[in-house]
Amino acid sequence: xxxxxxxxxxxxxxxxxxxxxxxxxxxxxxxxxxxxxxxxxxxxxxxxxxxxxxxxxxxxxxxxxxxxxxxxxxxxxxxxxxxxxxxxxxxxxxxxxxxxxxxxxxxxxxxxxxxxxxxxxxxxxxxxxxxxxxxxxxxx
Amino acid sequence: xxxxxxxxxxxxxxxxxxxxxxxxxxxxxxxxxxxxxxxxxxxxxxxxxxxxxxxxxxxxxxxxxxxxxxxxxxxxxxxxxxxxxxxxxxxxxxxxxxxxxxxxxxxxxxxxxxxxxxxxxxxxxxxxxxxxxxxxxxxxxxxxxxxxxxxxxxxxxxxxxxxxxxxxxxxxxxxxxxxxxxxxxxxxxxxxxxxxxxxxxxxxxxxxxxxxxxxxxxxxxxxxxxxxxxxxxxxxxxxxxxxxxxxxxxxxxxxxxxxxxxxxxxxxxxxxxxxxxxxxxxxxxxxxxxxxxxxxxxxxxxxxxxxxxxxxxxxxxxxxxxxxxxxxxxxxxxxxxxxxxxxxxxxxxxxxxxxxxxxxxxxxxxxxxxxxxxxxxxxxxxxxxxxxxxxxxxxxxxxxxxxxxxxxxxxxx
Numbered sequence: 001x002x003x004x005x006x007x008x009x010x011x012x013x014x015x016x017x018x019x020x021x022x023x024x025x026x027x028x029x030x031x032x033x034x035x036x037x038x039x040x041x042x043x044x045x046x047x048x049x050x051x052x053x054x055x056x057x058x059x060x061x062x063x064x065x066x067x068x069x070x071x072x073x074x075x076x077x078x079x080x081x082x083x084x085x086x087x088x089x090x091x092x093x094x095x096x097x098x099x100x101x102x103x104x105x106x107x108x109x110x111x112x113x114x115x116x117x118x119x120x121x122x123x124x125x126x127x128x129x130x131x132x133x134x135x136x137x138x139x140x
Numbered sequence: 141x142x143x144x145x146x147x148x149x150x151x152x153x154x155x156x157x158x159x160x161x162x163x164x165x166x167x168x169x170x171x172x173x174x175x176x177x178x179x180x181x182x183x184x185x186x187x188x189x190x191x192x193x194x195x196x197x198x199x200x201x202x203x204x205x206x207x208x209x210x211x212x213x214x215x216x217x218x219x220x221x222x223x224x225x226x227x228x229x230x231x232x233x234x235x236x237x238x239x240x241x242x243x244x245x246x247x248x249x250x251x252x253x254x255x256x257x258x259x260x261x262x263x264x265x266x267x268x269x270x271x272x273x274x275x276x277x278x279x280x281x282x283x284x285x286x287x288x289x290x291x292x293x294x295x296x297x298x299x300x301x302x303x304x305x306x307x308x309x310x311x312x313x314x315x316x317x318x319x320x321x322x323x324x325x326x327x328x329x330x331x332x333x334x335x336x337x338x339x340x341x342x343x344x345x346x347x348x349x350x351x352x353x354x355x356x357x358x359x360x361x362x363x364x365x366x367x368x369x370x371x372x373x374x375x376x377x378x379x380x381x382x383x384x385x386x387x388x389x390x391x392x393x394x395x396x397x398x399x400x401x402x403x404x405x406x407x408x409x410x411x412x413x414x415x416x417x418x419x420x421x422x423x424x425x426x427x428x429x430x431x432x433x434x435x436x437x438x439x440x441x442x443x444x445x446x447x448x449x450x451x452x453x454x455x456x457x458x459x460x461x462x463x464x465x466x467x468x469x470x471x472x473x474x475x476x477x478x479x480x481x482x483x484x485x486x487x488x489x490x491x492x493x494x495x496x497x498x499x500x501x502x503x504x505x506x507x508x509x510x511x512x513x514x515x516x517x518x519x520x521x522x523x524x525x526x527x528x529x530x531x532x533x534x535x536x537x538x539x540x541x542x543x544x545x546x547x548x549x550x551x552x553x
Binding site: 020021022025026029055076077078079080 | 160161489490492493496497500501551552
């Protein structure tokens with residue numbers, strides 16, 4: 001089993017407590033509302049667009065003065081925004097080094113990957129890769 | 141006589157499949173592809189297990205049987221569509237069939253000054269080839285608009301536009317709205333008034349029509365009829381372009397190579413006559429066997445009964461869905477001619493989310509622009525969710541679908 005950052009581990013456990021797929025979706029809808037830094041629609045650009053999503057999804061990474069990593073993002077589909085929020089909450093305030101070392105396998109442990117169609121899974125992997133690459137760029 | 145749904149369903153092994161959590165599959169994505177009856181699976185398996193050989197060349201026993209079966213499939217499939225065997229060109233599906241009209245016929249017969257008239261209701265397969273050809277040889281493309289009020293083609297606009305058209309390309313039945321265009325009138329007007337009274341050629345995209353009604357190619361009187369096997373119980377990877385022998389003689393092959401030639405020398409080649417001229421390379425042999433089995437299977441049923449069953453299910457479902465708060469339906473389910481498609485959106489649940497939430501209940505529905513982005517634009521949306529019924533779907537499945545959708549809306553909106 002992987003070691004995940006504490007906040008992400010807590011979320012993973014939340015999902016593992018769900019009774020079925022509908023309940024996991026319900027929780028993803030809840031997380032969608034908790035996106036810590038929602039990206040306003042006027043800031044959605046081609047540059048920050050996540051490729052491979054059936055829906056519109058946009059993400060930007062911000063590294064603050066204390067070298068802490070924050071994800072700003074939004075999507076028009078709630079399940080996509082929910083996955084984005086899980087990641088944004090799960091890694092918020094970590095160093096770029098820590099974020100760069102993450103793998104997308106936490107989705108397997110949340111037990112939502114089986115619910116992802118290939119197009120959605122690719123969309124999620126693209127989102128994850130955009131974030132990881134940005135973290136790697138700032139890693140020391 | 142009502143269709144015996146228990147017996148029909150028993151022919152489709154996949155329909156008894158259980159999904160995650162022992163949920164019964166309810167397959168409502170038939171407009172994308174239908175499931176296959178056991179006879180189709182058996183025909184293809186049997187071909188590979190007992191007959192497999194390349195066709196049209198070798199003299200050994202297997203090659204003889206494969207050729208005979210492949211050509212018998214052409215005869216049987218053509219006959220299902222009321223046509224002689226030499227009117228059927230096998231293609232990979234409707235898309236390749238339309239491309240064959242564009243690159244085989246239009247490129248050789250149309251040019252600057254010619255108008256290809258198509259519609260806002262088309263699948264991308266009936267838009268993109270014309271756009272590419274227009275850049276290549278200067279044809280002009282015009283689009284008949286959708287009447288937003290009636291969700292049908294604006295036939296007044298068609299009547300005016302058809303006069304300048306050399307080729308009219310129209311979808312028989314919409315994959316998004318389920319609306320059946322008045323193709324008989326479209327053909328008649330095109331022949332009477334098209335090309336400034338000299339008569340236009342007409343191509344029908346019948347991909348969504350073939351599973352719903354018995355199409356007789358000669359009776360329709362269009363010049364080209366494009367369709368796919370996999371939307372009518374047959375395998376993927378095969379379809380047909382129907383056209384007459386006279387028109388085939390005015391067409392040039394756009395895919396060339398083996399099997400379509402008469403002789404080849406280093407200086408040049410001569411081509412086979414008839415459909416073979418357009419079927420270069422090793423053909424889709426097992427698929428032809430499978431499609432033949434599918435039309436034989438469908439032939440047991442009166443397609444008017446099949447259409448009534450499917451259309452009634454869609455109508456009932458659409459009527460029930462209209463009572464679910466926030467659901468908007470796109471289409472004309474009050475019309476008897478409408479197919480089994482119900483396109484819908486919820487005002488605050490994204491179509492993609494809807495499809496996932498329906499899938500969690502075992503309901504396979506489609507979401508997206510359905511390869512019809514201009515139609516989406518005309519409807520003022522970027523995508524829809526779509527439930528589509530076929531011969532094996534039951535009223536109980538429709539009821540379960542509506543109930544699950546109601547639950548999803550209660551819980552997630």
